[in-house]
Amino acid sequence: MGEFDLIRRYFTHPPGHAPQVVLGVGDDCALLQPAPGMQWAVSSDMLVEGRHFFPGTDATRLGHKALAVNLSDLAACGARPLGFTLALALPQADEAWLEAFSRGLLQLADLHGCPLVGGDTTRGPLNICITVFGEVPPGQALLRSGARPGDDIYVSGTLGDARLALAALQGQITLPEALLNSTRLRLEQPTPRVALGMALRGVASAALDVSDGLLGDLGHILHASGTGACIDTELTSKLIAAGAYLESAEAYFGHEFLQQCTLAGGDDYELVFTAPATARDAVARASQTSATPVTRIGQIEAAPGLRLVGPQGEALAPRYASFDHFA
Amino acid sequence: MGEFDLIRRYFTHPPGHAPQVVLGVGDDCALLQPAPGMQWAVSSDMLVEGRHFFPGTDATRLGHKALAVNLSDLAACGARPLGFTLALALPQADEAWLEAFSRGLLQLADLHGCPLVGGDTTRGPLNICITVFGEVPPGQALLRSGARPGDDIYVSGTLGDARLALAALQGQITLPEALLNSTRLRLEQPTPRVALGMALRGVASAALDVSDGLLGDLGHILHASGTGACIDTELTSKLIAAGAYLESAEAYFGHEFLQQCTLAGGDDYELVFTAPATARDAVARASQTSATPVTRIGQIEAAPGLRLVGPQGEALAPRYASFDHFA
Numbered sequence A, B: 001m002g003e004f005d006l007i008r009r010y011f012t013h014p015p016g017h018a019p020q021v022v023l024g025v026g027d028d029c030a031l032l033q034p035a036p037g038m039q040w041a042v043s044s045d046m047l048v049e050g051r052h053f054f055p056g057t058d059a060t061r062l063g064h065k066a067l068a069v070n071l072s073d074l075a076a077c078g079a080r081p082l083g084f085t086l087a088l089a090l091p092q093a094d095e096a097w098l099e100a101f102s103r104g105l106l107q108l109a110d111l112h113g114c115p116l117v118g119g120d121t122t123r124g125p126l127n128i129c130i131t132v133f134g135e136v137p138p139g140q141a142l143l144r145s146g147a148r149p150g151d152d153i154y155v156s157g158t159l160g161d162a163r164l165a166l167a168a169l170q171g172q173i174t175l176p177e178a179l180l181n182s183t184r185l186r187l188e189q190p191t192p193r194v195a196l197g198m199a200l201r202g203v204a205s206a207a208l209d210v211s212d213g214l215l216g217d218l219g220h221i222l223h224a225s226g227t228g229a230c231i232d233t234e235l236t237s238k239l240i241a242a243g244a245y246l247e248s249a250e251a252y253f254g255h256e257f258l259q260q261c262t263l264a265g266g267d268d269y270e271l272v273f274t275a276p277a278t279a280r281d282a283v284a285r286a287s288q289t290s291a292t293p294v295t296r297i298g299q300i301e302a303a304p305g306l307r308l309v310g311p312q313g314e315a316l317a318p319r320y321a322s323f324d325h326f327a
Helices: A003-010 A059-077 A095-111 A161-167 A179-186 A194-199 A214-224 A234-239 A241-245 A247-252 A253-264 A279-288 B003-010 B059-077 B095-111 B161-169 B177-188 B194-199 B214-225 B233-239 B241-243 B249-253 B255-264 B277-289
Strands: A022-023 A030-032 A037-050 A082-092 A116-123 A127-136 A152-156 A206-210 A228-232 A270-275 A294-301 A305-309 B020-022 B029-033 B039-048 B082-090 B115-121 B127-136 B152-156 B206-210 B230-234 B270-275 B294-301 B305-309
Touching: A003 A095, A003 A116, A030 A082, A030 A116, A037 A059, A059 A082, A059 A095, A059 A127, A059 A179, A059 A234, A082 A095, A082 A194, A082 A228, A082 B039, A082 B127, A095 A116, A116 B020, A127 B039, A127 B082, A127 B127, A152 A279, A161 A179, A161 A241, A161 B003, A179 A241, A179 B241, A194 A279, A206 A214, A214 A228, A214 A253, A214 A270, A214 A305, A214 B241, A228 A234, A234 A253, A247 B003, A253 B233, A279 A294, A279 B152, A279 B194, B003 B095, B003 B115, B020 B277, B029 B082, B029 B115, B059 B082, B059 B095, B059 B127, B059 B177, B059 B194, B082 B095, B082 B194, B115 B127, B115 B177, B152 B277, B161 B177, B161 B241, B161 B255, B177 B194, B206 B214, B214 B230, B214 B255, B214 B270, B214 B305, B230 B233, B233 B255, B233 B294, B233 B305, B249 B255, B270 B277, B277 B294
Parallel strands: A037 B115, A082 A116, A116 B039, A228 A305, B082 B115, B230 B305
Antiparallel strands: A022 A030, A030 B039, A037 A127, A037 B029, A082 A127, A152 A270, A152 A294, A206 A270, A228 A294, B020 B029, B039 B127, B082 B127, B152 B270, B152 B294, B206 B270, B230 B294
16 A cells, blocks of 8 residues: 555545535645634644554554644633644554544544645654644633632533543553453543633633643643742532542542542543633633533642642642653 | 743744734734635644754755745645745754754745744754645645646756755765855755746646655645646656756666656655646746746646656656655
8 A cells, every 4th residue: 555545544534524625635734714804723733652662552543642632722722623634653564553533533623614725754763743723713712821819610521530541551550340341541631621722712711631730731820920829729620530430539549649640641632721700600601511520629829839728738849840751 | 941931032933024924923823814705725834853854954055945845835736925924843952053953944935025923942852843825715725636737747957966965965975066056055955946936826736835746746746636747757757856967867877766856756845736737827827927947847637647758759667756755
């Protein structure tokens, strides 16, 4: 199977269902028609085998995840997905792998009306680079820089389960099979919070997606906004979905590891966002219309720095580092 | 040096000089404002060490080339560059390499008013993935599908010199030092024909850029347009710039190897395009205004297939294969 066969067979997305796509896969460039007046949001993520995913990861889930982490960036800006390009380096053209990978990829693309419009394929160590495009009305993109003292801090969905699965797959902990399966799904097939992000336009003052861990990522909002924050760890420690499977997640995993997972786990792909206290009803409506649970976990403060508060309101040392590829 | 330092130091393009960039590097997404009514052209290319370039390739040239091959895709569509994202996997954060790479990259970006707006960095086998965005008025993009019988076929600049350098670097041939240096520049630092592509809007009937070799790439135009073509190899064999350094390139390299280089060399990043015979003056003007030489090398024909004609008008077997990563 040659390069052009491979593209035709697995990566030619049927045209026609996406009016923004003037020309899809097959020419030097794809052509897209922006809606009048809209701004374009663009993001690019690269997944490297052995770094972002284990060798042998289920290819359907990997296809899903490669697009999901990019859609998550659009969600964090409140942008509506319009399309994406895929550049793929493969050690060999394995048809079963390609079929499964493209199925996972294009199913999620269809779910979000975000067609594959172009890209590149080459031989090389397995590497998946997706660039995604979305649209957002001018001035309505959710940025990292808009948080103000007194704003509430929220996080969507659950936190820390992907980190649990990672620890189990690395042999650091043992999980009951049902729990391994459910947390592994969170690690390998995350849900980008696109509908929530769009519903938060005009409501949230700042937002980003949690990819490297809550505290580290929240730190980007604090840095960009020139503020500090206080986080209630009694609330965040309950956000691990694994807790529902166990009588006491804290007893099972230990306090320290549970904090590590929820505060600095990484790979959650939830949205962390801020909104003025006057917007609590609007946040609740955005949560409802997008069918995405959100939890208020703290508050933006004027004083720089990130303060963690425990169950009795006591101050904790914020010693949970987030992930850094070059640290 | 951590991931965010690395991005800030080497890949934060000064904002302000590109009015289309609303928000550059540093948030979840970049934000761009399309000009009213314009279509967006998007292309993505991935360069893998050991596959697209030799380990140890000069980093400044590599930075240039990584963007050049993407700009070349915009050129082939007649699009004006607006911006690009860079996803970079690096074995380690080598500051000297990063400084040189980003210098080559951003110099070419500045030359084309095409700022770096976002991307990703990670550890991994060296891999450079760039996605480039441009704009083109609706209906004016140069496509592969527009060639018609009777159209002239042109190619810009020179052909085959990159292949000569590759053969020399692989030890297949020996080149005089001056010739090695000049051909190596063509291989490692190609010139994207952006101005020519834009000047050919409304003039060329079809276009693409020569990355895998003239005949193979021209084949994509023939396939998409449902036509055949006849190419005069007496003309194409003179398009190798190395010819100017030698009394007779044919005597030095041999007829067969010279044909291989010019017809199927790859890495030329010239434009091959078609235009009606009535547009010869317009093509000449496009060549002049863009200061890019073009040569008429053949004609589109109704009968399918690619015919090669030799110096005495005799038919030659078109046995020169183009590059395929998975063949």
